[in-house]
Amino acid sequence: MAIKAQHITKSFGTFKAVDDLDLYVREGSVHGFLGPNGAGKTTVIRILLGLLSPDSAEVEILGKDLFMSRDQIMSQTGAIVEYPAFFEYMTAYENLYYLSRLSGCADKTMIEKAIDIVGLSKVRNKLVKTFSYGMKQRLGIAQAMIPENKLIFLDEPVNGLDPHGILDIRNLIRQLSENHGITVFLSSHLLSEVEQTCDYVTIIHKGHKVCEGKVSELMKQHESIEILTPDRELLKNLFARENLKIFTEEDSGEYSRFLIEGSENIVPPLVEKLVNNKIRLYGIAKHQKVLEDIFVELTGYKKDGGPDRA
Amino acid sequence: MLNLPVIKKMAALTGLEYKKLIRQKLHYTGLGVVLFFTCLSSLGFIMHRMRNAKKKIEGEAAAELLNGIAFSMTCLVPAIYVLFPMIISIFTATSMAGELQNGQMRTMLLRPVSRWNVFFSRFFMMSFYSFFLVIALLFVSYSCGSVMFGATGDVVIFGEIFLRNGSRYILPEKVVFTKLLLMYSFACFSTIYLVAMNMMISALTKKVSHTIVISLGIYYTSYILSSLSFMKHIHAFLPTRYLDIWRFAVVRDIPWDQLFHDCTIDICYIVSFLVIGGIAFNMTEV
Numbered sequence: 001m002a003i004k005a006q007h008i009t010k011s012f013g014t015f016k017a018v019d020d021l022d023l024y025v026r027e028g029s030v031h032g033f034l035g036p037n038g039a040g041k042t043t044v045i046r047i048l049l050g051l052l053s054p055d056s057a058e059v060e061i062l063g064k065d066l067f068m069s070r071d072q073i074m075s076q077t078g079a080i081v082e083y084p085a086f087f088e089y090m091t092a093y094e095n096l097y098y099l100s101r102l103s104g105c106a107d108k109t110m111i112e113k114a115i116d117i118v119g120l121s122k123v124r125n126k127l128v129k130t131f132s133y134g135m136k137q138r139l140g141i142a143q144a145m146i147p148e149n150k151l152i153f154l155d156e157p158v159n160g161l162d163p164h165g166i167l168d169i170r171n172l173i174r175q176l177s178e179n180h181g182i183t184v185f186l187s188s189h190l191l192s193e194v195e196q197t198c199d200y201v202t203i204i205h206k207g208h209k210v211c212e213g214k215v216s217e218l219m220k221q222h223e224s225i226e227i228l229t230p231d232r233e234l235l236k237n238l239f240a241r242e243n244l245k246i247f248t249e250e251d252s253g254e255y256s257r258f259l260i261e262g263s264e265n266i267v268p269p270l271v272e273k274l275v276n277n278k279i280r281l282y283g284i285a286k287h288q289k290v291l292e293d294i295f296v297e298l299t300g301y302k303k304d305g306g307p308d309r310a
Numbered sequence: 311m312l313n314l315p316v317i318k319k320m321a322a323l324t325g326l327e328y329k330k331l332i333r334q335k336l337h338y339t340g341l342g343v344v345l346f347f348t349c350l351s352s353l354g355f356i357m358h359r360m361r362n363a364k365k366k367i368e369g370e371a372a373a374e375l376l377n378g379i380a381f382s383m384t385c386l387v388p389a390i391y392v393l394f395p396m397i398i399s400i401f402t403a404t405s406m407a408g409e410l411q412n413g414q415m416r417t418m419l420l421r422p423v424s425r426w427n428v429f430f431s432r433f434f435m436m437s438f439y440s441f442f443l444v445i446a447l448l449f450v451s452y453s454c455g456s457v458m459f460g461a462t463g464d465v466v467i468f469g470e471i472f473l474r475n476g477s478r479y480i481l482p483e484k485v486v487f488t489k490l491l492l493m494y495s496f497a498c499f500s501t502i503y504l505v506a507m508n509m510m511i512s513a514l515t516k517k518v519s520h521t522i523v524i525s526l527g528i529y530y531t532s533y534i535l536s537s538l539s540f541m542k543h544i545h546a547f548l549p550t551r552y553l554d555i556w557r558f559a560v561v562r563d564i565p566w567d568q569l570f571h572d573c574t575i576d577i578c579y580i581v582s583f584l585v586i587g588g589i590a591f592n593m594t595e596v
Contacts, residue, residue: 049420051596074422081420085413089333098329101322102421104315143417 002027002151002183003048004060010043011055017043018054019207025185025200030177032198032215033187034295040207041187042082045155048185049079062151075103079153084140088129092120092139095128096146105147114142117172133160141169145176151183152176158193166190170197191292195219203295211294218294224259225267228282229274232256238277255282319423323431326418327405331439336401340439344446347393351385352454359459375466378455379486383493383560385451387471390497390556394443395529398504402436403521406512416596425592433509433584440501448494462487472560474537479562493559499573500553504529506580507549510587516594552576 003025010018018040025031035041046052048059050070059066061073086095093111100106115124118138128136137160144152154173158166170193176182177199188194194201195215203211211218224247229235232251235258239246245261262270264286274281331337359376409415418428456462465486469477481489507528512521532550535541545551552572558564 046596051416051419053593053595071422071424074420077420079420081416083413085417087330087333087414090329094329094333098322098326099417099421101325102319102418102423104318104322104422 001025001060002029002062003185005048006058008044008047008057008059009055010040010047010052017207018047021204021207021209023048023202023209024212025183027183028177028181029199030173030184030186030197032194032201033185033204034189034191034194034201035187035204037189038206039204041204042155044204045079045081045153045185045187049077049081049153050074051081076150077153078144078146078149078151079155080137080140080144080157081153081155083159084136084143086128086136086139086143089127091125091127092131092142093124095139096143099143100146103147107147110146110148114145117145118142119168134162134165137161138165138169141172149182151185154184154186156188157186158188158190166193173197191295195292223263224287225262225264225270225284226287227258227260227274227284228255229258229279230255230282231279234277234279235274238273238279242273259287316424316427319427320431323423323427324434327431327435330405331435336439337442340397340443341446343393343397344389344443344450347389348385348447348450348454351388351451352381352458355381355384355455356458375464375480377460377463377465378452378458379462379490380465381455381459382448382451382490383465384471385447385455386493386497386556389447390444390500390554391533394440394501395504396526397443398436398440398501399508399522399525399529401439402505402508403512403518403525405436406432406509407516407518407521410512410516410594410596411518419596426588429509429513429588429591430584433505436505436509437502440505441498444494444498444501448490452490465489467560473557481560481562489559492564493556496556496559496569499576500556503553503576503580503583506583506587510583510590513587513590513594549579552579 001024003023005023008018008021021044033041043052047054047057050066062076064073066073092115096111096114097106100111115121118141120135120138137157141157144154158169161169173184173186174197177184186198198215201215201218202209247259247261250257267284271284355376462483464483465481467479467481469475508521508525511525515521515524528549532548536545536548536550552575555569555572558569
């Protein structure tokens with residue numbers, strides 16, 4: 001395990017930001033860390049990086065205890081936390097050079113390579129104060145890479161990037177993991193990005209872990225059946241009698257859309273039951289949930305952004 | 311036994327701080343202020359000399375007593391009381407609290423560096439910068455004064471300017487240059503106190519504006535209260551009570567016992583500030 005963290009707890013006054021959270025991140029993987037705003041993601045990342053003292057935690061990173069060997073851990077770890085902050089009166093190259101000197105290794109070749117990878121070669125000698133937010137984000141990723149870190153924490157790394165930039169960063173993250181064996185711990189609100197980029201995901205809500213696992217397996221577990229019908233009450237009554245679980249229900253005026261628990265195997269007998277109960281069907285199909293659906297379901301948030309008050 | 315990795319880290323940190331100082335052009339800013347201040351002071355000195363050309367002080371011509379060394383000594387007084395504390399407070403606050411506020415400190419602390427190393431490297435660099443200000447003033451004021459008023463000669467010491475008493479006496483030419491260098495050396499020591507105090511307040515408040523207001527508030531309030539005779543019962547407790555050790559340099563016979571006593575108290579204050587500031591910085595959630 002690249003990260004083995006248990007019983008992470010942190011309070012700010014009377015507010016418990018993180019409550020007995022366990023986290024396991026496999027070496028060489030890209031691990032997504034998801035949660036709504038205020039779930040405690042950045043707090044957990046700051047604890048794992050030693051920027052914040054937890055109320056309690058047992059944390060092992062790269063096989064070493066965080067609280068006993070932080071310097072050794074940080075010599076092999078890079079990170080962007082919140083927003084990338086650099087010395088704006090220095091050039092991109094100078095920032096990377098002096099920061100890598102603090103890690104005990106200022107290899108100019110490595111710095112040049114990191115700058116090339118993030119696409120900042122043409123502006124390496126320009127002052128950071130002339131950079132756009134997206135360029136600073138790229139520079140942040142470059143500084144997280146040097147010198148030859150084994151573990152990288154990226155807190156919202158694609159914020160401020162255009163679609164091309166997002167694609168580049170996604171490819172870069174996959175490249176770091178697949179070609180260089182670097183473990184990437186990635187926190188993001190862009191669920192589609194996490195789905196496409198990450199091997200594993202941990203979802204937290206209000207400081208608690210609600211779900212953890214391989215992305216592909218998680219999506220398989222959350223297969224469902226989509227039913228479109230105008231006979232809303234009839235269907236709900238049938239499902240109550242048959243003990244079938246309804247995940248979500250949406251009413252679009254002409255008909256209602258239901259997502260129910262079950263795999264594609266239950267479609268034929270289900271159709272028979274619906275027809276026998278005189279429930280009109282506009283459509284029935286297997287529905288593959290995307291990570292966003294799982295996230296919404298587990299954290300109780302509606303797709304339009306508000307909390308699910310049901 | 312020397313701990314080589316720690317020395318390398320301190321060298322890397324100090325190199326970064328030095329680079330930041332140069333890149334932010336703080337040396338130009340400080341030098342600019344010193345030049346402006348010296349120009350204004352020289353104008354005042356010239357006019358004073360002109361109006362007192364025919365006067366005699368202690369039997370000597372006043373014009374002869376107001377020479378380059380006297381000018382340089384006089385320039386230090388308002389600089390060390392007002393100008394340098396203000397500059398040091400603003401730049402130390404910007405360096406320490408400013409980087410905590412803006413996030414650059416977090417970027418640095420994501421590297422394998424000890425917070426004590428970061429704190430002390432910053433302290434050393436700001437102390438170095440304060441020495442630069444003092445030495446720049448010495449060089450600029452003495453150069454200007456030498457050109458305009460003559461390089462050396464006897465120097466009249468006005469007690470109301472230097473010693474906060476009504477005394478007046480003349481220092482002979484053979485000792486004045488040594489006294490000038492001593493005065494500026496002791497002033498360098500005083501600036502370390504100001505840097506340490508500002509480092510501590512920066513670590514405690516973590517905000518630039520709060521640091522500047524609190525540190526300058528404490529400093530100037532202490533000096534104002536120390537000049538009020540009816541506040542004499544609290545004079546011994548004021549933070550700036552033992553700070554102006556540079557005054558001892560212009561006394562005919564330097565009271566070394568008193569100087570040693572005041573330096574010792576100042577060193578205790580400096581160590582306290584650094585320990586409190588270092589602990590606060592180590593406990594800061596970044």
